[in-house]
Amino acid sequence: MNILLLVFPIPLLTVLFAQPIYGFESLGAHDVPHFRTLPCPNPEDIAPCICTYTADKGVMDMDCMNISDEEELYQVFHSLIPIPTFGKLSLPSDRLTTLTDEVFRVATFEDVIINCSNDCEPTLTTVGPNTFIKSVSTLMSLTMYPTNISEFPFDTIQEYVNINAFILNDSPLSIFPTISSETLLTLVLINDTFREIPAHILDELPNLKQLELGWNSIDSLGKDVFASLPDIRQIVMVNGGLRHLHSRQFAVTSPNLYVIVLESNLIETVDPDTFIGLQSSTIQLVGNKLTLLPEATWKPLLDSGVILQLAGNDLTCGCDVAWIVLEPTYHPLV
Structure with missing residues (x-):
């Protein structure tokens, strides 16, 4: 008996197995082929989630925006997933109420986004x-908006050794969270309900660069609250409830801070030494309720090259601003 042995050259085998592999199950008369792109799981095993593979990046993403509830999500991630290593995970915040500890089994993610459309009714609590x-x-980023989350295990963030962005917007969060992280670069808490940023609350975020806290009801800041951020670049607190700014509330130690955005608050007065440590930065105070520019407050900042943006304030034009008018070097800064 003659046996025909096919031997492929090694380079040909390499080419064959380096390409994405597609396949489909046996079809009925009216079935549509259900293609699978390796290393993604079989589509029918993870439906209604959809796995996509980007070959040039070697990354699988999992889109579960069409999931109906927690039970269905649990079934997806407890199905056969040969390689449970994903880049981005997308989830709906209006179809889930609880994400339990066991829901994703052994799956890992780099970026998690939990959201829904602007007019949705979020249910995730x-x-x-x-x-x-x-x-x-x-995990490198966790983004959630809008949600009904009023509590979150913030104390666990420090366990994620590569996380650089945490975003929790449009939630009923009523207390500014205590977060510790050596790697967090961006913290965004927009349109939540907390009113106070206590002193020392940011002390455990040594590498934070971007802090966005707009559309909250913040009317109270602890003294030196931002001074513990040695590399902060941007502080944004627009559309808040700030009315009177006091000494050292915006004291900073970062030489890299380039802007503090306080647009559309209710700011009427600013004490001397409120802003300390700024070097060629911009303070954006557009749309507040300032009427005076006391020399004791603002001259040290202008002397340091700080730019003041003051449009939309009802400033008086009297002798109290003569110190600015009579000094031409200040004119480009105001």
Whole structure:
């Protein structure tokens, strides 16, 4: 008996197995081929989630925006997923109420986005302390908006050794969270309900660069609250409730801070030494309620090259601003 042995050259085998592999199950008369792109799981195993693979980046993303509830999400991630390593995970915040610790089994993610459309009714209220525990070494960003989350396991953020962005917007969060992280670069808490930023609350974020806290009801700031951020670049607190700014509330130690945005608050007065440590930065105070520009408050800042943006304030034009008018070097800065 003659046996025909086919031997492929090694380079040909390399080419064959380096390409994305597609396949489909046996079809009925009216079936549509259900293609699979390796290393993604079989589409029917993870439906209604959709896995996409970007070959040039070697990354799988999982889109679960069409998931109906927690049970269906649980079934998806407890199905056969040969390689449970994903880049982006997308989830709806208006179809889930709780993300339990076991829901994702052994799956890991780099970026998690939980959101819904602007006119949706968010239902997500709870995220377990270990929901993303398998991603402690991979998670880089967690974005959630809008949600009904009033509590979150903020104390676990420090366990994620590569996280650089945390965003929680449009939630009923009523107390500014205590967060510790050596890697967090961006913290965004927009349109929540807290009113106070206590002193020392940011002390455990040594590498934070961007802080956005707009559309809150913030009317109270602790003294030196931003001074513990040695590399902060941007502080944004627009559309808040700030009315009177006091000494050292915006004291900074970062030489890289380039802007403080306080647009559309209710600011009427600013004490001397409110802003300390700014070097060639911009203070954006557009749309507040300032009427006076006391020399003791603003001259030291202009002497340091700080730019003041003051449009939309009802400033008086009297002798109290003569110190600015009579000094031409200040004119480009105001």
